[in-house]
Amino acid sequence: AQSVTQLGSHVSVSEGALVLLRCNYSSSVPPYLFWYVQYPNQGLQLLLKYTTGATLVKGINGFEAEFKKSETSFHLTKPSAHMSDAAEYFCAVSASGANSKLTFGKGITLSVRP
Amino acid sequence: GAGVSQSPSNKVTEKGKDVELRCDPISGHTALYWYRQSLGQGLEFLIYFQGNSAPDKSGLPSDRFSAERTGGSVSTLTIQRTQQEDSAVYLCASSPGQGRDTQYFGPGTRLTVL
Numbered sequence: 001a002q003s004v005t006q007l008g009s010h011v012s013v014s015e016g017a018l019v020l021l022r023c024n025y026s027s028s029v030p031p032y033l034f035w036y037v038q039y040p041n042q043g044l045q046l047l048l049k050y051t052t053g054a055t056l057v058k059g060i061n062g063f064e065a066e067f068k069k070s071e072t073s074f075h076l077t078k079p080s081a082h083m084s085d086a087a088e089y090f091c092a093v094s095a096s097g098a099n100s101k102l103t104f105g106k107g108i109t110l111s112v113r114p
Numbered sequence: 115g116a117g118v119s120q121s122p123s124n125k126v127t128e129k130g131k132d133v134e135l136r137c138d139p140i141s142g143h144t145a146l147y148w149y150r151q152s153l154g155q156g157l158e159f160l161i162y163f164q165g166n167s168a169p170d171k172s173g174l175p176s177d178r179f180s181a182e183r184t185g186g187s188v189s190t191l192t193i194q195r196t197q198q199e200d201s202a203v204y205l206c207a208s209s210p211g212q213g214r215d216t217q218y219f220g221p222g223t224r225l226t227v228l
Contacts, residue, residue, distance in 0.1 A: 032214040043118070043205060043219040051214065090157065094214040099170045101147060102217060104157040 002027045002093040006105035014113045019078040021108050023065075023091030026072065032094040033074045034102065035065055039087045047089075050074060061085070086112045116140065118220035120206050126226045127196055135191045135223045139208030146189050147209075147217060148181060152202035160204075163189060196227045 003026045013019055025031055032051050036044040048059025055067040061084075065076045074091060088109050092102040119138045127133050139146050148160040159173040163183040174180075178196075183189040193200055203222040209215040 034216070036219075041221075043221040044207075046216055046218070049216060092157075096214065098164060098167075099162045100145075100209070100214040100217075101159040101162055101170075101173070102149075102157075103159070106156050 002031070002095060002103045004091050004093050004103055004105035006091055006108050008108060009106065010109045010111065012111040012113060013081045015083055016080050019063075019076070019081045019085065019110065021076040021089050021091075021110065023074045023076065023105060024072050025074060025091070025093045027093055029096045031067075031074075032100075033065075033067060034092045034094065035059065035063070035074075035076050036090045036092060037087050038090065038107075044090065047076070081110075081112045083112050083114065086110055118206055118208050118218055120204075120220040120223050122223060123221065124224045124226075126228065128228050129198060130195055132192065132194045133196055133225065135193075135204050135225070137189045137191070137206030137208075137220060139187065139189070139206070140218055142210070143208035143218075144186065144211050145209040145215070145217075146183060147207045148189070148191050149205045149207065150175075150202045151205055151222070157205075160191070193225075196225075198227050201225055201227045 005024045034049045035047040048057045050057045050067045058064045090107045091105045094100045121136045144165045146163040162170040178194045181191045205222045207217040207219045209217045
């Protein structure tokens with residue numbers, strides 16, 4: 001079984017500040033981990049994913065995440081926030097086997113102040 | 115190339131009516147997933163199709179929900195005798211094949227049951 005915990009529902013940062021969105025997971029098998037972003041009234045867009053290998057994963061729009069097995073974490077970061085980063089962010093873990101359904105966290109809304 | 119498309123984008127219906135939601139996956143993708151996004155429950159898996167295999171219906175919340183996938187491509191999610199608690203955004207995703215491939219999401223159908 002898998003689960004994802006995203007603490008807090010809302011993060012607010014100033015433009016140009018560091019963005020840190022936390023994600024902790026639980027998985028009975030080696031995890032495949034994903035971050036998706038959702039803009040208002042749109043579907044989910046993949047930011048980045050971790051499968052195997054390098055634990056620091058780079059994604060689109062300057063985001064990156066680091067897989068830390070010992071901490072069961074996969075936190076998302078961006079060095080400098082932009083106004084266009086304002087959106088909802090979901091961390092997810094994939095099941096193993098034929099049905100690789102995603103289990104999502106509750107999501108975090110990121111606001112960026114000018 | 116074309117992404118996942120869903121129709122309608124919005125659907126308003128009266129309690130007790132049946133609704134059909136359509137998903138067109140990315141061409142060549144053999145795996146198709148339906149998820150539901152609601153305020154109270156977050157993002158939840160509903161059903162999984164892989165090629166011509168029997169679907170995994172383990173996420174369907176009640177027997178009022180059903181889905182089919184014709185010709186290994188287009189999928190229709192049907193909700194019979196809709197209830198107010200069915201109000202949510204229904205998201206469809208497709209992926210290239212078996213295993214923990216990236217899932218690509220459509221824009222969703224927002225269902226409102228009055």
